[in-house]
Amino acid sequence: xxxxxxxxxxxxxxxxxxxxxxxxxxxxxxxxxxxxxxxxxxxxxxxxxxxxxxxxxxxxxxxxxxxxxxxxxxxxxxxxxxxxxxxxxxxxxxxxxxxxxxxxxxxxxxxxxxxxxxxxxxxxxxxxxxxxxxxxxxxxxxxxxxxxxxxxxxxxxxxxxxxxxxxxxxxxxxxxxxxxxxxxxxxxxxxxxxxxxxxxxxxxxxxxxxxxxxxxxxxxxxxxxxxxxxxxxxxxxxxxxxxxxxxxxxxxxxxxxxxxxxxxxxxxxxxxxxxxxxxxxxxxxxxxxxxxxxxxxxxxxxxxxxxxxxxxxxxxxxxxxxxxxxxxxxxxxxxxxxxxxxxxxxxxxxxxxxxxxxxxxxxxxxxxxxxxxxxxxxxxx
Amino acid sequence: xxxxxxxxxxxxxxxxxxxxxxxxxxxxxxxxxxxxxxxxxxxxxxxxxxxxxxxxxxxxxxxxxxxxxxxxxxxxxxxxxxxxxxxxxxxxxxxxxxxxxxxxxxxxxxxxxxxxxxxxxxxxxxxxxxxxxxxxxxxxxxxxxxxxxxxxxxxxxxxxxxxxxxxxxxxxxxxxxxxxxxxxxxxxxxxxxxxxxxxxxxxxxxxxxxxxxxxxxxxxxxxxxxxxxxxxxxxxxxxxxxxxxxxxxxxxxxxxxxxxxxxxxxxxxxxx
Ligand SMILES: Nc1ncnc2c1ncn2[C@@H]1O[C@H](COP(=O)(O)OP(=O)(O)O)[C@@H](O)[C@H]1O
Ligand SMILES: [Mg+2]
Numbered sequence: 001x002x003x004x005x006x007x008x009x010x011x012x013x014x015x016x017x018x019x020x021x022x023x024x025x026x027x028x029x030x031x032x033x034x035x036x037x038x039x040x041x042x043x044x045x046x047x048x049x050x051x052x053x054x055x056x057x058x059x060x061x062x063x064x065x066x067x068x069x070x071x072x073x074x075x076x077x078x079x080x081x082x083x084x085x086x087x088x089x090x091x092x093x094x095x096x097x098x099x100x101x102x103x104x105x106x107x108x109x110x111x112x113x114x115x116x117x118x119x120x121x122x123x124x125x126x127x128x129x130x131x132x133x134x135x136x137x138x139x140x141x142x143x144x145x146x147x148x149x150x151x152x153x154x155x156x157x158x159x160x161x162x163x164x165x166x167x168x169x170x171x172x173x174x175x176x177x178x179x180x181x182x183x184x185x186x187x188x189x190x191x192x193x194x195x196x197x198x199x200x201x202x203x204x205x206x207x208x209x210x211x212x213x214x215x216x217x218x219x220x221x222x223x224x225x226x227x228x229x230x231x232x233x234x235x236x237x238x239x240x241x242x243x244x245x246x247x248x249x250x251x252x253x254x255x256x257x258x259x260x261x262x263x264x265x266x267x268x269x270x271x272x273x274x275x276x277x278x279x280x281x282x283x284x285x286x287x288x289x290x291x292x293x294x295x296x297x298x299x300x301x302x303x304x305x306x307x308x309x310x311x312x313x314x315x316x317x318x319x320x321x322x323x324x325x326x327x328x329x330x331x332x333x334x335x336x337x338x339x340x341x342x343x344x345x346x347x348x349x350x351x352x353x354x355x356x357x358x359x360x361x362x363x364x365x366x367x368x369x370x371x372x373x374x375x376x377x378x379x380x381x
Numbered sequence: 382x383x384x385x386x387x388x389x390x391x392x393x394x395x396x397x398x399x400x401x402x403x404x405x406x407x408x409x410x411x412x413x414x415x416x417x418x419x420x421x422x423x424x425x426x427x428x429x430x431x432x433x434x435x436x437x438x439x440x441x442x443x444x445x446x447x448x449x450x451x452x453x454x455x456x457x458x459x460x461x462x463x464x465x466x467x468x469x470x471x472x473x474x475x476x477x478x479x480x481x482x483x484x485x486x487x488x489x490x491x492x493x494x495x496x497x498x499x500x501x502x503x504x505x506x507x508x509x510x511x512x513x514x515x516x517x518x519x520x521x522x523x524x525x526x527x528x529x530x531x532x533x534x535x536x537x538x539x540x541x542x543x544x545x546x547x548x549x550x551x552x553x554x555x556x557x558x559x560x561x562x563x564x565x566x567x568x569x570x571x572x573x574x575x576x577x578x579x580x581x582x583x584x585x586x587x588x589x590x591x592x593x594x595x596x597x598x599x600x601x602x603x604x605x606x607x608x609x610x611x612x613x614x615x616x617x618x619x620x621x622x623x624x625x626x627x628x629x630x631x632x633x634x635x636x637x638x639x640x641x642x643x644x645x646x647x648x649x650x651x652x653x
Contacts, residue, residue, distance in 0.1 A: 001493060001494070004493070005479075008481050008482055008486070009481045011481075012480075012481035012482075012522065013481060290475065290476035291476050291479065291480065293476070294473060294476045294477065294479075295479070296462070297436070297438060297465065297471060297473070298465065298466060298469075298471055298490075298491065298494070298538075299462050299463065299464075299465040299466020299467070299469075299494055299495075300462075300466070300494060301459070301462050301463075302462075375438050375462075375465075376433060376438050376439060378438075378471070378473050378476060379429055379432065379433055379436075379438065379473060379474070379550050380429070380474065380475070381429055381430070381433055381438075381439065
């Protein structure tokens, strides 16, 4: 009965309800794109760190776990290696550079990530092989980015970096292609630590005999002992601070600010959605007071009046979310590559669930209103 | 004979202790099945309040209401809702039909509500609408029907589920005189045929032409009952001077004024 009434009303007022579903669809598109942008930007910033085969990251002390400020060298590496419970570790350095081409192809800005071959810090290889030695003039690039730039395994690439005020060029052999490894909004090119130390931008004459990186990635024998190992490292090794991955990611430059901006936007879009649904159905119910009174007067139970309202709201919202979802999919497919929009299953499902809730949430007031209409209304008393 | 409707000193008071209005003042009436009663009286005389109590929409302050021998006062809201859909047929002044259901669906609605809509029921709904001259309007929405047609659909809805009591609140308020007569005549015929007890509240004394009995209320009390067809015909024709000797002129005037005011009101409401 409730379904019959809800369906007939929607069906006989297709235009009005369709228009309203379109508004929900637009809100859906907006919410899904913000979610995708949040995932995309988060990935672009943290992906390399997220993928690290490590449990703890060790920074220089007193830099507020700011990766770019942290300086850490091989002596600390050796100190940490000696601690009980450390399974493996690797020194990692971050810098940036540009791959240039002689044949007119567009330059490709990349993050230069220096790692110790065979140690935590090396990405998973999809094609070719990993880095062979700590001094080799080799690089591993993310497969997608390499393909887009027309780079294959076995190619020689030229990296441009700024040394002091001079542009310097280095030739590296692409030995392997990796899983996606974005770091600081650029594709991460991974190269042996000593090669990295040589080509990274640095002030002239600042060289020391030991290689200085930014962090040490530590793999634990028992990942459950995170807390214990973290304090053990800080206790037994001078001038260092350890952080787990989630903490390290939150501390990435701009990460928290960006994510909280996006989630605020998402929240407000939801909120607007709830208000729009609420307003629409409330006005609609107000217009129907006489009719609802009549329905009740002829003996329609309150339960049916309320569930007809609810069903209608759910139906219109679900339809809008469906259209919006389909629209988003089409838009996403026609998006040019390289835009930081990533539809992760979890984020999309969470957004859609929340979107489906805005109907009933917004409609609550309208349903309450409908429930409170007196059957006496029908005879104008 | 069993009464279809009986009220026992039914009373309705509105307001608090300071400003108290006695809208219905200890009214006792009885109506038999197959009897069509016109409830008339000046504005504010308590007709609507009376109708609302008979319909189980308004609880009496005191007194009793028996419909088919069943006491209405003291039923819970839930029981009243069921009682209304089973035992009462309604036509209202405005908002009579569900705007998104067709004429046929509006009539079937009563059977649907009672869970008794089957093939037979559907056929009966069609026959009834046919009888009311709407056989080619079955799948029209109310917005595609004239005021008179809408009122006739409402009449079909009021009768389809075999109610004990049919209540019509100003069924002719939005119709011109010619249509109004037609609607009331058909209504009266169906009530007689189907042996329902019918009460029609009206401002318009001319509409009493087709009723079997006129109950006249003033200030919440029944002041007059007409049973014989001669005096009813006289009332309807407006030649009943001696019947309303006391305030005859004023009454006739009020009636006319009320009628036009009613129409104005209805027009202003935009027919929503
Ligand atoms: N809800 C109410 N509250 C207070 N007084 C009311 C209410 N409804 C009706 N009345 C009063 O009760 C009396 C009878 O009203 P009503 O039943 O509408 O008469 P009628 O239908 O004959 O015009 C009038 O004096 C009216 O003002
Ligand atoms: Mg009235």
